[in-house]
Amino acid sequence: MTNKHPHIPISSYNFELPDEKIAKYPLAERDLSKLLFYDGENIDNKNFTDLPSLLNSGDLLVFNNTKVIQARMIFTRATGAKIEIFCLEPANNSDYETIFQSKGCIAWKCIVGNLKKWKEEILEKKLDINRTAVTLKAARLEQLADSLVIMFSWDGDYTFSEILEASGKIPIPPYLNRDTEEIDLNRYQTVYSKHKGSVAAPTAGLHFTPSIINTLKEKGIDSTELTLHVGAGTFKPVKTDDVANHEMHTEHFTATLKAIYELKSHLGNIISVGTTSLRTLESLYWYGVRIIKNKTPDFEKPIQQWEPYSNQENYSAKEALNALISYLEKNEMSELHASTQIIIVGEYSIKMIKGLITNFHQPQSTLLLLVSALVGDEWKNIYKHALENQYRFLSYGDSSLLLPSKMRKQNK
Incomplete structure (x- = not known):
């Protein structure tokens, strides 16, 4: 896709979300949540504890280890x-x-x-x-x-x-329509949160427990961590009729050289835990492209909202990560600090992952637009299935594992 501002009517991403479908509180245990599994063809009902059996040895889970501040x-x-x-x-x-x-x-x-x-x-x-x-x-x-x-x-x-x-x-989401309570201090954080800075949780990670993480390791499923501090803009609805006129928020992130090496060695087998991890991964790719084209990543300048859409070149993820690694090593940098305004919509070609773990999002949100970029119009069937099968929506809701076949083929 080469046009700088794709014209997408936000009305195409609307669906009825009854208030009773929104999870106002977390479940008694994190991993008791349901897991919708989409393999590119079929939609199945699973439990989150089934996750290790749905992934393969050699897969790499990418966690966002940010911590929500009070x-x-x-x-x-x-x-x-x-x-x-x-x-x-x-x-x-x-x-x-x-x-x-x-x-x-x-x-x-x-x-x-x-x-x-x-x-x-x-x-x-x-x-x-x-x-x-x-x-x-x-x-x-x-x-x-x-x-x-x-x-x-x-x-x-x-x-x-x-x-x-x-x-x-703790600033729980506005759509919960309640005050922060004691339970939120613990449950609106992931068990692997480390670096303070977010004002909203990377909610796909809320389902993980130490037990599930250990089971994943035992199966040979690897993991690495990035840090993207989630801003309040994650809740900002698209209020313009055309997505092209929506202004995306800026979020700051950090990635270590070690993590980038992990990504490079697992290309084709990367599973993003959440939309925030995916935005970080794609932004790393585009910083790599900047180096290839301009000899500098210009980390002081965010990846612009529509920057990927005006690029004619089609560099591989390996080329982009190699450029990033070379730049960091040449400049004796063990990690990078950068920011992104990237918006992932429509026919955007996702470069870095073969699958995504994510919750169920609000109608007409940039998060739903991101999901549609991954699975296409199939998002409508996925969300229809979730609504009809009593899945809980939004931050404290249930989860999904999306493994579209087009991504598996694209990343081979």
């Missing part, structure tokens, strides 16, 4: 008005590990609820950290197009990570 903070004005501050991402380009170890003050891009009630005064909130009183302050710095830059400051020798844990709440 990004929602409530401040109370002297008038009694409640101001909700939702931390989106750091205001500067420092890496996330450094940001969360910052002490004293830090600037973040935020969405503010009840903003009209917040005048120019500095908001204050009293915290209790290890039985020590700490004052957290929030001051407005700059109005951006879709967010506010807020300077947080606090007393005491505490990191911003400790401040968030003491003052914030």
Whole structure:
């Protein structure tokens, strides 16, 4: 596909999703969820515990090991008005590990609820950290197009990570229509989460347990990890009639040289755990293409939303990863830090995977568009089957393993 802006009517990706089909809470155990299995021809009902039997020795699962932060903070004005501050991402380009170890003050891009009630005064909130009183302050710095830059400051020798844990709440998805509860602290994280930075969970990974991961290893199914910090934009609906006019959000990711070597050695057998892992994998490919074409990946510049669609060349995944590996080794880099705005829709040619593990997504969402790019119009039958067979939808819902035959042939 070579046209820069594919014209796709979003109305083609609509279906009726009754509220009772949306899972408001997680199941008692992570791996009790159902698993819809699509092999390119047939749709079968499985359980998530069947996953190891559906994959092959030599397959590589790619996990997103990001960790959800307690990004929602409530401040109370002297008038009694409640101001909700939702931390989106750091205001500067420092890496996330450094940001969360910052002490004293830090600037973040935020969405503010009840903003009209917040005048120019500095908001204050009293915290209790290890039985020590700490004052957290929030001051407005700059109005951006879709967010506010807020300077947080606090007393005491505490990191911003400790401040968030003491003052914030896990930001569960808005479509759950409920407040964050104790269960969400644990269950809205994957068991392999490591690096703080997301404001939404990579939900395909919520079904995995240590037991299933061990069973996969015993069968010879390999795994590697990438980190993409999921932004609030993942919930942003497509409000334009034509997908070409939708503005995709930016998300930051990290990939180690070791992980890229793992990907290269498993090409043709890669299973992406979730849409966030897939967006990262495809973005790695396009950074490799930049190196082939321009001699530099320009990591400071995100993979643009429509960048892949204007490329005439058809480099193999192996060529792209080789270019990336050579660049990192030449520059003595053990990992890369980059970002992406990539949108995967329509006839986009997925380069890196043979299959995808993913939950069931909202109508007219970019996540559903991504699924359709993988399985084509068959998404309609898959979703119809899920609705008719009592699958639970969205973040705390059931899962699917999609292994379209076209991907297996393409990646041989």
